[in-house]
Amino acid sequence: MKKTFLTALLMAAITCVAYAEDGSRLWLRSQRNSDLCEITTKDKSNTAKIATRELATYWHGKPVSLIKDKTATGEEGFEITTDKSNGHITIKAKNSCGLLYGAYELLRLQDSGMPVDNINIKENPAVKYRILNHWDNLDRSVERGYAGLSIWKWDEINGDKGTMSLALKERLTTYCRANASIGINGSVINNVNASPKMLNTLYIKKVKVLADMFRDYGIKVYLSVNFASPMAEGGLKTADPLNEGVRTWWKNKVNEIYKEIPDFGGFLVKANSEGQPGPGDYHRTHAEGANMLAEALAPHGGLVIWRSFVYGNHEGEDRVMQAVTEFEDLDGKFNSNVILQTKNGPLDFQPREPYAPLFDQIKHTPMMAELQITQEYLGQSRHLVYLAPMWKEFFSFVNPKQLIGIAGVANTGDDANWCGHHFSQANWYAFGRLAWDPTLSSEQIADEWLKQTFTHDTAFINPMKEVMMSSREACVDYMMPLGLHHIFKADHHYGPEPQGFYPKYPIEWCPVYYHKADSTGIGFDRTMNGTKAVSQYRHPFDSIYNDINTCPEEYLLWFHHVSWNHKMKDGTTLWQSLCAHYNRGVAEAKRFAETWSKMEPYVDRQRFMEVSQRMAEQVENAEEWRDTCLKYFQTFSRQEITK
Numbered sequence: 001m002k003k004t005f006l007t008a009l010l011m012a013a014i015t016c017v018a019y020a021e022d023g024s025r026l027w028l029r030s031q032r033n034s035d036l037c038e039i040t041t042k043d044k045s046n047t048a049k050i051a052t053r054e055l056a057t058y059w060h061g062k063p064v065s066l067i068k069d070k071t072a073t074g075e076e077g078f079e080i081t082t083d084k085s086n087g088h089i090t091i092k093a094k095n096s097c098g099l100l101y102g103a104y105e106l107l108r109l110q111d112s113g114m115p116v117d118n119i120n121i122k123e124n125p126a127v128k129y130r131i132l133n134h135w136d137n138l139d140r141s142v143e144r145g146y147a148g149l150s151i152w153k154w155d156e157i158n159g160d161k162g163t164m165s166l167a168l169k170e171r172l173t174t175y176c177r178a179n180a181s182i183g184i185n186g187s188v189i190n191n192v193n194a195s196p197k198m199l200n201t202l203y204i205k206k207v208k209v210l211a212d213m214f215r216d217y218g219i220k221v222y223l224s225v226n227f228a229s230p231m232a233e234g235g236l237k238t239a240d241p242l243n244e245g246v247r248t249w250w251k252n253k254v255n256e257i258y259k260e261i262p263d264f265g266g267f268l269v270k271a272n273s274e275g276q277p278g279p280g281d282y283h284r285t286h287a288e289g290a291n292m293l294a295e296a297l298a299p300h301g302g303l304v305i306w307r308s309f310v311y312g313n314h315e316g317e318d319r320v321m322q323a324v325t326e327f328e329d330l331d332g333k334f335n336s337n338v339i340l341q342t343k344n345g346p347l348d349f350q351p352r353e354p355y356a357p358l359f360d361q362i363k364h365t366p367m368m369a370e371l372q373i374t375q376e377y378l379g380q381s382r383h384l385v386y387l388a389p390m391w392k393e394f395f396s397f398v399n400p401k402q403l404i405g406i407a408g409v410a411n412t413g414d415d416a417n418w419c420g421h422h423f424s425q426a427n428w429y430a431f432g433r434l435a436w437d438p439t440l441s442s443e444q445i446a447d448e449w450l451k452q453t454f455t456h457d458t459a460f461i462n463p464m465k466e467v468m469m470s471s472r473e474a475c476v477d478y479m480m481p482l483g484l485h486h487i488f489k490a491d492h493h494y495g496p497e498p499q500g501f502y503p504k505y506p507i508e509w510c511p512v513y514y515h516k517a518d519s520t521g522i523g524f525d526r527t528m529n530g531t532k533a534v535s536q537y538r539h540p541f542d543s544i545y546n547d548i549n550t551c552p553e554e555y556l557l558w559f560h561h562v563s564w565n566h567k568m569k570d571g572t573t574l575w576q577s578l579c580a581h582y583n584r585g586v587a588e589a590k591r592f593a594e595t596w597s598k599m600e601p602y603v604d605r606q607r608f609m610e611v612s613q614r615m616a617e618q619v620e621n622a623e624e625w626r627d628t629c630l631k632y633f634q635t636f637s638r639q640e641i642t643k
């Protein structure tokens, strides 16, 4: 009797351990080695030590040598080759971080079941800056964060002693490994709606502790700065960029930072946007503001990353046109260490937007694309929506070769699984992989992520890859198909509120301003008869989008006000097509949940249950989207809702 009880207890304990899969390991799930594998290198840097340690712990194959070779690759690239005579592997790189990236590549091949007996790879990243933007506040709340509090536990970092708590160190080691494994080389650690306190000496010392840790993983630290910091932090009476006192304050502040962090990356700035201070407060241009900071940073090799997400300064102008209006004349007026960072679309991270035409108009200023990993408008951490296809769509219009960097608004938090939804981890992963190599296919990235994160079993991989690949289009369909945009509830941007008109907010935040539904039809006329937003696009997109007959249907209501009975390409009317898209989106969400329900045999209990619960919520939400939107639009179309 007693024995049976003990056995049961033991079994339960074993089960618990086996099933303790909270997702905290992300995609870093290589099996440990039992016998130490032979890894050699002459590179004595900390970065090479990490590369060696990762391989010694997790590589299961033949000996590997890590060789630094100036002629081998670009700054961060690597080469991996197998010696056919004995199967030994060589990773060559110009710099130590290339060796680390090579080591992670080797582990990725192993862990996603790729052949490793005849490797011949040479890789260099497509863009120089591959940066996470954390919208984390100092009080640890996270703007548009859906995975708990900020991962930066400031209380657990001691800037004077240069130490952090062991628990934080462990967590942030995973953060560094995860980023390095996908080639992310920068982290802006605080919100672009920046607190001036970030530049307080107390915090600079704490930031140094992070920078000292990140450095060995090839990650530079950047800070978002509040343009009015000289007043709030420095006690000056102005933050006018042409004021000598202000300029000196910034120079001194920058010098202070570089004394602590010699390889500090630079500043990210949101200025004169959504209430943030900026040079416009003193009738100075963005260029005058950016250049002042650029001058302070230049002697140290630092960057100013200036955001173009600016609207509201041109009363009455279509919001999607305002970035071009604001920045086109400034092109060529920025110092050489200024980068303009632009969201992929001209509005705001909607489920689908046409690309931002600022990428067509800026010719002389280096540009970074800002993508959003955190799914603010794509179901947040509640919906399974794989974003790689959306980013690939953007790269099909904006050639990554014209970019100097790619930024991603991070989806990390202190939830055990980092990102809220187990499948949201895939978006962090995909962001890094695509920033490194935008030619990778979404399928390949999904495939390798699934294999590293869950299992190699094709009975799991194939259906779940298919779900991931279909998920973004499904989200567009159940939220805002055919070019509809910004019909979200105010503030939280989660559920639908197509009827939304909020007198207390600027008109550019109101859904009714965007869909413009009336008895004749629906959609925003941005043609040459409307706001003329189409004219900001390079040829031939300007004319393609301008003509209702050539405008791709997925952008139709973005560019055109379309009659309810307009004939679509498949012969149905616009109204019928709208209904069909919403229905399809809901059917897809249901299909995803059903597919997942069959995955129980292949997944640990914890992740299975957690994902199941979210899938059910996604279905409910999709139905709510469809019903709310169609019922509301029906009050204008006066036609039957088709099932």
Ligand code: GCW
Residues within 6 Å of the ligand: 135, 143, 144, 192, 193, 270, 274, 309, 348, 349, 376
């Ligand atoms: O997407 C919107 C968000 C704001 C955000 C802003 C921006 C950081 O709703 O929360 O603020 O854009 O990108 O600056």
